[in-house]
Amino acid sequence: MTINVPPIKCQGIKTKLVEWIKDHSTLENTGTWIEPFMGSGVVGFNMRPNRAVFADVNPHIINFYNAIKQGKITAGIAKEFLEKEGAQLKATGEEHYYAVRERFNKEGEPLDMLFLNRACFNGVMRFNQKGNFNVPFGHKPERFAKAYVTKIANQIKYVSQATSQYDWQFICADFRQTISSASEGDFIYCDPPYIGRHVDYFNSWSENDEQELYELLSTTPAKFILSTWHSNKYRSNPAIEKYAYRFTILTREHFYHVGAKEENRNPMLEAIVLNYNPLPQFELQLEKQLALFEKSHKPQFVLYSQRM
Numbered sequence: 001m002t003i004n005v006p007p008i009k010c011q012g013i014k015t016k017l018v019e020w021i022k023d024h025s026t027l028e029n030t031g032t033w034i035e036p037f038m039g040s041g042v043v044g045f046n047m048r049p050n051r052a053v054f055a056d057v058n059p060h061i062i063n064f065y066n067a068i069k070q071g072k073i074t075a076g077i078a079k080e081f082l083e084k085e086g087a088q089l090k091a092t093g094e095e096h097y098y099a100v101r102e103r104f105n106k107e108g109e110p111l112d113m114l115f116l117n118r119a120c121f122n123g124v125m126r127f128n129q130k131g132n133f134n135v136p137f138g139h140k141p142e143r144f145a146k147a148y149v150t151k152i153a154n155q156i157k158y159v160s161q162a163t164s165q166y167d168w169q170f171i172c173a174d175f176r177q178t179i180s181s182a183s184e185g186d187f188i189y190c191d192p193p194y195i196g197r198h199v200d201y202f203n204s205w206s207e208n209d210e211q212e213l214y215e216l217l218s219t220t221p222a223k224f225i226l227s228t229w230h231s232n233k234y235r236s237n238p239a240i241e242k243y244a245y246r247f248t249i250l251t252r253e254h255f256y257h258v259g260a261k262e263e264n265r266n267p268m269l270e271a272i273v274l275n276y277n278p279l280p281q282f283e284l285q286l287e288k289q290l291a292l293f294e295k296s297h298k299p300q301f302v303l304y305s306q307r308m
Contacts, residue, residue: 003046007155009123010040014227017270018046024278026223031185036175037192051167055178064110065170068159073110075157079149081111086144094137105132119143179216188224214243223276230269248274
């Protein structure tokens with residue numbers, strides 16, 4: 001499966017897990033794909049549902065994609081903008097980066113956010129308590145080479161074509177509102193902030209938020225997949241035992257390229273939580289994996305399956 005990467009980068013982006021998630025999703029033709037935590041949008045963009053609601057509490061993400069949907073940002077407009085700003089970045093380096101950051105925090109222009117997202121340190125999207133983008137410069141003044149700008153323009157073109165072909169809505173909303181709007185036949189994909197980590201993506205994520213999320217998902221008439229982390233060599237996700245145990249849980253190892261130092265970039269067990277059983281072919285796969293688990297007693301991953 002060829003994965004189309006979105007123009008906005010976010011930490012924890014699920015690019016490498018899209019196919020795995022798609023294999024387990026069961027959206028009906030008449031239903032709506034719903035994402036309460038849109039982030040980059042990479043999962044839903046590659047599902048290409050006929051109807052979708054992409055929601056996020058970060059208004060800058062929503063404004064950016066609505067600008068594409070409305071034709072205010074096109075591949076050509078973005079290319080011209082990035083070429084111009086990239087040339088100034090090459091000439092003056094961090095001076096221009098911080099000038100654009102200050103401008104964005106005053107005016108909130110979507111194209112400025114795109115520039116900052118691609119020029120900042122490690123591709124991080126982070127805002128302070130006042131809602132201002134506060135990621136430092138990535139120290140790559142020649143970041144916007146011709147091929148790189150063309151790549152971003154093509155990513156925008158993909159989203160633009162999809163929004164003109166399908167009924168996709170982009171809304172700024174809290175997850176409680178978005179999940180509560182789901183009906184039978186809809187499909188919810190949740191990629192919430194990871195509890196137990198420092199979160200300043202746009203707002204905080206607390207234990208109460210995590211608990212309320214699972215309570216809402218336990219009563220929704222829609223089917224859902226929630227992606228989260230299961231464990232790494234240092235610790236396990238407490239939410240798995242506290243809240244997700246009542247659902248079907250599948251795991252897979254995934255290597256995250258996050259962290260300033262290579263030694264801090266460790267493999268992690270990624271988990272997906274479902275309120276339904278996988279298709280028959282995956283049930284057979286589960287049986288084989290559980291057999292290996294019982295045989296070795298030292299599995300590379302732990303897999304839970306509960307019939308609903």
